[in-house]
Amino acid sequence: MIIHMDLDCFFVSAERTRSPFLKGKPVVVCKSGDTKIFSTHDMPSMLTEGVGGFNGMLHHQKTFQCFHKEAWREEFIDEKGQIHGIVIAKSYEAKRYGIQTGMRLQEALLRAPSLLIVPSDHLFYQQLSLALKAFLQSKIPLLEQYSIDEFWGDLKGWVRDEETYAFMAHVQKEVLERFDLPLSIGASRSKWIAKLATDFNKPYGLTLVPQEKIAAFVAPMKIASFPGIGKVLQKKFASYAIETLGEVLEHEKLVMGFGKIGRDLIARLRGEDNEPVIANRNRHSVGISRNFAAIHAREEVLRRAIILSRHLSYTIEKLALRPTTYAFSLRYETGVRVHTSQTIERVFSETLYRQWVVKTLLSLDAHTHYGITHISLSLSNFISPSHTKTFSLLHVNTDEKAKRLSEKLTHLRDMYGIDIVRSGAEKRHH
Incomplete structure (x- = not known):
């Protein structure tokens, strides 16, 4: 049998592990545009193992003290009194008010004025997910992480079919006891029917489909x-x-x-x-993106693109990947998107990549009279033993020097933080 395990309302459930006051109440976890990355001040951050799906690996660290009902206001209400933010997770109690994932926080509050709001803390969720994964691997030798809150496990040769339901119940109970996290589990002969079985019976369900x-x-x-x-x-x-x-x-x-x-x-x-x-x-691509209020000043857009390129370069170095395809996309305040990608057969380095980002932004930005609200960078087409590339000999010496510099920068950032070394262009804040 194959089992599919899905944490119920994971981000909300994660917050409830450290704030039991939230249990049984209508709760939403919300996120606004993460602009901390663009600060000129050093921000503590941490690179974690990937957890599948679209979850990033580099997160800013937050200091958690305790839940406070009014703390959300500082992050989600601007100087004009406007409420910003998007619901990224809701409790079942909040769902009864018609609140959905992706809904604007302002609308969610209109539906449920007594709603409890928690600013997201993705590093905490990532670390909790990795701890759970390690536990599940001790129970299930062949485990696949599908997303931050979903796993498949192959029980063939490990648990007899007739014992599958009892095994599921044991895992569910132990996860609740050890992590205080509710888990729904489905089982069948195939991955996708097992996943369907999990979705069929939530929250805290057990469903086996022979x-x-x-x-x-x-x-x-x-x-x-x-x-x-x-x-x-x-x-x-x-x-x-x-x-x-x-x-x-x-x-x-x-x-x-x-x-x-x-x-x-x-x-x-x-x-x-x-x-x-x-x-x-095998990892197919690694990327980074951010949303923000419309920016018309192209110097500031360039500064932000360079910052994102630094963060992505650091991630690539830490993962020991060698990308050859670079992609860049922008979204304007009108909703229009522009995108480009290019295959570059040279040794990847932070310097080379930053130069490419600067050059590409100038040619990609086709609507200079509109404000930009989103930047996305990604790297893919990684070199591997089964996927080799022959690099241009014209830039060998330059690229080798730049590669060594990237390695030294990574070492410094490991010791003192990713913001310890920046390019000069990042200091100009508009």
Whole structure:
């Protein structure tokens, strides 16, 4: 059997481990644009192990003392009295008011004036997730972390099928006792049916779906409930008046005609996809991005892009990765996005990357009369034993010197913090 484990309302549950007062109450964890990274003052930060999904690895450290009902105001109310911030997690008690993830905090407060608001602390959540992962690995030899709050475990050859439910119940109970975190668990012969089983019975549920009961289990469920069926495929099914997963299986020939995506979906719905639990996946890309209020001054946009490039360079050095594809995107206050990527067959270094970011920003910024609200940088196409590259000989000496400098900078930042060495352009704050 394969089990899927999902922490219930993880960010809220994490806050409740250190603030029990929040238990049983309508709570939201909120996030505003993280502009601390752009401060000219040194900010303590920490690089953690990746935890899957879209979670970053470099986080600013926060000092936690205790929960205070009014503390959120300092972070989420500006000098004009405007409330900013987005709900990134809500308790089940808050959900009853119609509060959803992604909702603006201002709207959430209109729905529930007595709402308790907690500013997010991603470093704390990351560290808690890693501690839980270490515990689960002691119980389940083959464990895959899917996101900061989700895991798959392969029990084949470890736990007999008839003992699976008892094993799930034991893990659930022990996680609650050790970490004070509620965990829902689903089990089946395949990863995606196990995940569907977890989602079916939350919070703090246990659901086991044997192979022979999969078809009946999925039949009444809406198409959107199945992980991996996105909006494009939902629209396609709607055009055929197909609304449930059972109807998808009934129209197997039609769906198989969609090509690989259709064949994969049918296999997953039948629990016959045979996708393995993978303990260590190769990293495809590493990125960093930030949202902020619209900025018209291009000098400040450039300063922020350089700061983000420094943070990303440090992460790349710590992970010992060698990227060859660089990507850069901007979003304007109008919602318009621009994006570019380039493959550069040279040895990566902080100096080379900063130069590329500066040059690319000038050519990418096509709407200079609009304010910029989002910068995103990413690096990918990593060199590995199975993916090699031949670099240009024209820049060998320059690149080797820059690489050695990057290594020395990383050593200094490990000892004194990532802000200990900055480029001159970062000091100019507008």
